[in-house]
Amino acid sequence: MSETQQPTRRTMLTRLGILLNAGIGAVLAVPVVSYILSPLRGKNGKPYNQWVRLGPLEQFPEGETRLATFRNPVVRPWDGQTADIPCWVRRIEGEQFQVFAINCAHLGCPVRWFAASGLFMCPCHGGVYYADGSRASGPPERGLFEYEHKVEDGQLAILAGQLPTLAAENRTARRKTCDC
Amino acid sequence: MRLLKALGEWLDFRLKLGEGIRDAATHPIPKSSASWWYVFGSAALTVFGIQVVTGILLAIVYVPTAAQAWSSLQVLNHDPTLGWFLRAMHGWASNFMVALVLIHMLQVFLFGAYKFPRELTWIIGVFLLLMTLGMAFTGQVLRFDQDAYWGIGIGASITGRVPVIGGALVHLLLGGPIIGGDTLSRFFALHVFIIPGLLIGLVSLHLLMVLKLGINEWPMPGRIVRRETYLKEYEQLTHEGVPFVPDAIWKDLVFGASIVAAIAVCAAVLGPFGPGGQPDPTIIQAAPRPDFFFLWLFSLLSLLPPQMETPVLLLMPPVAILILLLVPVLSGEGEKHWKKRPVAVLTVLVAAVALGSFTHLARSTPWSPAMSAWSGAPVPISELKGRSALERRGALVFQAKQCRNCHALGGAGGMRGPALDEVALRLTSDQLIRQVLQGGGNMPAYGKNLSPAETTALVSYLETLKPEGRPPAHDASQP
Amino acid sequence: MSGPALWSRAAAVAAALALASCDLPGRPGPEPEVLRPEQVLDFATLYSQNCAGCHGAAGKGGAAVSLADPVYLAYADDATVRRVTANGVAHTLMPAFAQSAGGMLTDKQIDVLVRGIRGWAGAAAPGGIKPPAYTAAAPGDAARGAAAYQTFCARCHGPDGKGGSGGHSIVDGSFLALISDQGLRTAVVTGVPGRDAPDWRSDAPGRPMTEQEVTDVVAWLASQRTQFPGQPYPSLNTTHGGKQ
Numbered sequence: 001m002s003e004t005q006q007p008t009r010r011t012m013l014t015r016l017g018i019l020l021n022a023g024i025g026a027v028l029a030v031p032v033v034s035y036i037l038s039p040l041r042g043k044n045g046k047p048y049n050q051w052v053r054l055g056p057l058e059q060f061p062e063g064e065t066r067l068a069t070f071r072n073p074v075v076r077p078w079d080g081q082t083a084d085i086p087c088w089v090r091r092i093e094g095e096q097f098q099v100f101a102i103n104c105a106h107l108g109c110p111v112r113w114f115a116a117s118g119l120f121m122c123p124c125h126g127g128v129y130y131a132d133g134s135r136a137s138g139p140p141e142r143g144l145f146e147y148e149h150k151v152e153d154g155q156l157a158i159l160a161g162q163l164p165t166l167a168a169e170n171r172t173a174r175r176k177t178c179d180c
Numbered sequence: 181m182r183l184l185k186a187l188g189e190w191l192d193f194r195l196k197l198g199e200g201i202r203d204a205a206t207h208p209i210p211k212s213s214a215s216w217w218y219v220f221g222s223a224a225l226t227v228f229g230i231q232v233v234t235g236i237l238l239a240i241v242y243v244p245t246a247a248q249a250w251s252s253l254q255v256l257n258h259d260p261t262l263g264w265f266l267r268a269m270h271g272w273a274s275n276f277m278v279a280l281v282l283i284h285m286l287q288v289f290l291f292g293a294y295k296f297p298r299e300l301t302w303i304i305g306v307f308l309l310l311m312t313l314g315m316a317f318t319g320q321v322l323r324f325d326q327d328a329y330w331g332i333g334i335g336a337s338i339t340g341r342v343p344v345i346g347g348a349l350v351h352l353l354l355g356g357p358i359i360g361g362d363t364l365s366r367f368f369a370l371h372v373f374i375i376p377g378l379l380i381g382l383v384s385l386h387l388l389m390v391l392k393l394g395i396n397e398w399p400m401p402g403r404i405v406r407r408e409t410y411l412k413e414y415e416q417l418t419h420e421g422v423p424f425v426p427d428a429i430w431k432d433l434v435f436g437a438s439i440v441a442a443i444a445v446c447a448a449v450l451g452p453f454g455p456g457g458q459p460d461p462t463i464i465q466a467a468p469r470p471d472f473f474f475l476w477l478f479s480l481l482s483l484l485p486p487q488m489e490t491p492v493l494l495l496m497p498p499v500a501i502l503i504l505l506l507v508p509v510l511s512g513e514g515e516k517h518w519k520k521r522p523v524a525v526l527t528v529l530v531a532a533v534a535l536g537s538f539t540h541l542a543r544s545t546p547w548s549p550a551m552s553a554w555s556g557a558p559v560p561i562s563e564l565k566g567r568s569a570l571e572r573r574g575a576l577v578f579q580a581k582q583c584r585n586c587h588a589l590g591g592a593g594g595m596r597g598p599a600l601d602e603v604a605l606r607l608t609s610d611q612l613i614r615q616v617l618q619g620g621g622n623m624p625a626y627g628k629n630l631s632p633a634e635t636t637a638l639v640s641y642l643e644t645l646k647p648e649g650r651p652p653a654h655d656a657s658q659p
Numbered sequence: 660m661s662g663p664a665l666w667s668r669a670a671a672v673a674a675a676l677a678l679a680s681c682d683l684p685g686r687p688g689p690e691p692e693v694l695r696p697e698q699v700l701d702f703a704t705l706y707s708q709n710c711a712g713c714h715g716a717a718g719k720g721g722a723a724v725s726l727a728d729p730v731y732l733a734y735a736d737d738a739t740v741r742r743v744t745a746n747g748v749a750h751t752l753m754p755a756f757a758q759s760a761g762g763m764l765t766d767k768q769i770d771v772l773v774r775g776i777r778g779w780a781g782a783a784a785p786g787g788i789k790p791p792a793y794t795a796a797a798p799g800d801a802a803r804g805a806a807a808y809q810t811f812c813a814r815c816h817g818p819d820g821k822g823g824s825g826g827h828s829i830v831d832g833s834f835l836a837l838i839s840d841q842g843l844r845t846a847v848v849t850g851v852p853g854r855d856a857p858d859w860r861s862d863a864p865g866r867p868m869t870e871q872e873v874t875d876v877v878a879w880l881a882s883q884r885t886q887f888p889g890q891p892y893p894s895l896n897t898t899h900g901g902k903q
Binding site for chain 2: 833
């Protein structure tokens with residue numbers, strides 16, 4: 001107890017040493033933490049969501065729903081085929097489109113379009129959606145995720161770049177109400 | 181020989197490890213603990229050793245990039261001598277390890293070994309279980325095939341349900357906006373550095389505590405654990421006990437070796453797991469399935485009512501872990517023997533039955549549409565026999581409109597909806613028309629996608645689906 | 660397990676590994692476990708995944724056209740089978756399978772299917788008689804068709820086509836709405852193999868139907884189409900009337 005009342009030079013210096021290490025540690029934590037958090041800020045200084053072209057309008061016959069694939073706008077050179085993202089393009093008529101994410105709104109499995117019955121079915125847990133993307137049956141709580149789209153230079157373009165999930169901040173996905 | 185002894189003495193003079201090892205080896209344990217029931221923990225450790233060795237060997241060839249991982253697994257399967265065998269060992273040992281850890285935990289629970297003074301040993305054990313499961317999941321991801329790709333997608337979708345920070349967490353999990361190169365690198369780091377590092381540290385601590393606190397004695401009904409008296413009682417037991425080496429260890433050695441042999445036989449006979457199809461998201465014909473130990477979760481996710489899913493998904497894991505962690509805190513004293521702990525036994529039974537039935541269900545996936553049944557499963561010839569032209573058209577409507585994906589005929593087809601072999605006994609034509617057009621009961625409405633002619637043909641076909649000689653369904657409201 | 664037994668087991672495993680690394684049952688085959696969907700070029704697999712549902716296992720006994728029927732194979736040429744498989748038939752229940760038409764199969768896979776289906780053909784034309792052409796040369800005449808119907812078909816399908824002693828109704832509005840004129844022609848020419856409906860040769864004792872008679876009967880059947888088929892109650896009644 002006498003030490004605490006009368007700190008010697010050595011205990012004083014030890015404490016100083018611990019403090020010094022804590023300080024350095026705190027400073028070093030900055031690069032470590034910001035390195036770990038860097039996926040939150042986009043890549044190469046670009047935002048994740050960008051306009052990508054799916055191809056000329058003629059590729060999508062009116063009244064049909066077709067599979068289209070695009071290269072994700074933000075990629076690493078070693079992403080390989082994982083950066084080729086499919087989506088379902090429904091051309092209602094003229095320049096009226098709906099572009100659905102391939103990922104089921106339930107847990108992200110790839111939904112498949114069945115033209116004859118006009119349904120999207122999910123092979124994982126059995127989510128089913130109508131042609132307009134609204135929920136038909138199964139575990140999903142909502143309709144399919146939709147990409148924002150526009151027509152430019154005779155090409156269909158969508159605002160894409162992220163794996164669509166239920167996370168609110170995902171701007172590509174807009175909530176679709178059921179019209180049934 | 182004398183030279184060897186001299187070398188040993190030279191080393192021990194400097195390392196000072198010999199005495200500790202001798203003490204650890206010969207420490208006395210209760211006679212009853214030298215039992216065949218006390219071998220699962222050491223076997224799990226042995227299997228972990230196999231995983232470290234085979235894992236390092238695989239890492240020599242494996243390429244952890246999204247573009248190359250799948251091809252490097254193909255190379256591992258075909259090119260290096262017995263590379264496929266090492267992959268198979270690693271995969272099978274992973275299954276054995278999860279199983280052994282679970283059995284070990286069950287045994288510890290039922291033997292009351294987590295009670296005073298071994299509470300912390302149990303708590304560390306809970307973390308070891310979580311890490312073992314973490315290794316199993318990240319390992320499935322490194323086997324970078326379709327199941328892995330969509331499995332991460334499922335993980336991300338679950339993460340995305342977290343309120344407020346869900347989106348940020350998804351990006352952290354994936355290391356970017358999509359499942360890609362950064363994702364695989366992260367899971368590689370987790371599987372190869374982070375989790376194994378923690379595992380080694382915690383396993384050492386876990387073992388050290390077993391040595392320091394002594395192995396649990398065989399429980400006796402009526403022998404109550406009390407904080408005040410237990411240590412003295414245990415000391416008495418070890419005093420009358422036997423040395424760990426050689427009285428108990430030979431059982432560990434024999435069991436451990438048998439497990440290793442079993443893994444090798446499984447690997448040699450059944451071969452490596454996958455890889456399945458290429459991890460290319462544009463292959464939409466994928467029907468992802470999780471590995472065995474996560475099948476129960478797959479069932480649960482299919483069977484939960486939609487509104488309950490997010491709360492269950494987000495609350496169940498922390499609550500379950502919390503309960504496991506609190507077990508020794510809540511019942512640190514008292515009876516150890518299972519015969520005197522009906523609640524504990526019942527809990528184990530309920531959990532085992534639940535997990536078992538969920539796993540069993542997930543093997544047949546009755547909730548998934550059979551995606552190619554409409555074009556691939558022939559209408560049974562017996563169910564076309566003697567049908568009119570219109571009814572045969574109806575059978576075609578049934579196939580072409582993908583009804584078969586959810587409804588089986590003759591045992592083939594989806595199981596999401598009821599099998600329709602005898603539907604005419606259950607529903608009248610009016611009821612069939614209404615069900616087809618409006619859907620309901622988890623069936624989509626087909627009103628927009630069937631023309632009146634198609635509906636008529638379909639329903640007139642469905643009306644023929646009943647065993648010969650039995651009357652069709654009758655509408656009770658009609659005379 | 661005793662020590663020696665364990666050792667002998669371990670030694671056996673080691674020996675098996677060393678000696679027979681190529682013969683162990685667990686060794687993966689040279690191909691990847693799961694092919695990419697477009698790499699599946701085996702006819703049996705493709706057929707059983709895409710066609711068997713409607714056309715029956717091995718092209719027989721399905722609800723749709725029997726592809727393995729020698730009459731059908733003599734009647735439809737490769738280009739026809741290919742076109743129908745790839746693009747489907749609009750307004751009927753035959754969907755398109757080619758990717759270019761919204762299906763899931765590549766052109767190569769369609770080729771495999773066409774070749775495989777063709778492979779079911781036996782020798783040349785059945786019975787040495789060449790079946791009528793796949794497509795009608797000129798539009799038929801419904802009035803003449805009615806007469807031809809009486810000669811060749813009425814015996815089983817009844818005088819007005821609503822079903823008779825040996826056959827079901829073939830003028831039901833919903834049935835006619837779900838089959839194209841070409842489909843009717845195919846049905847008249849090939850009959851329904853495996854059931855009692857005979858092909859174009861044996862519809863009447865003595866001689867096969869002529870090309871013109873086939874065309875005309877199809878025209879007569881087509882003229883029986885109603886404007887609003889499938890209105891449930893009247894239509895269902897006719898169906899029941901046609902059943903025996």
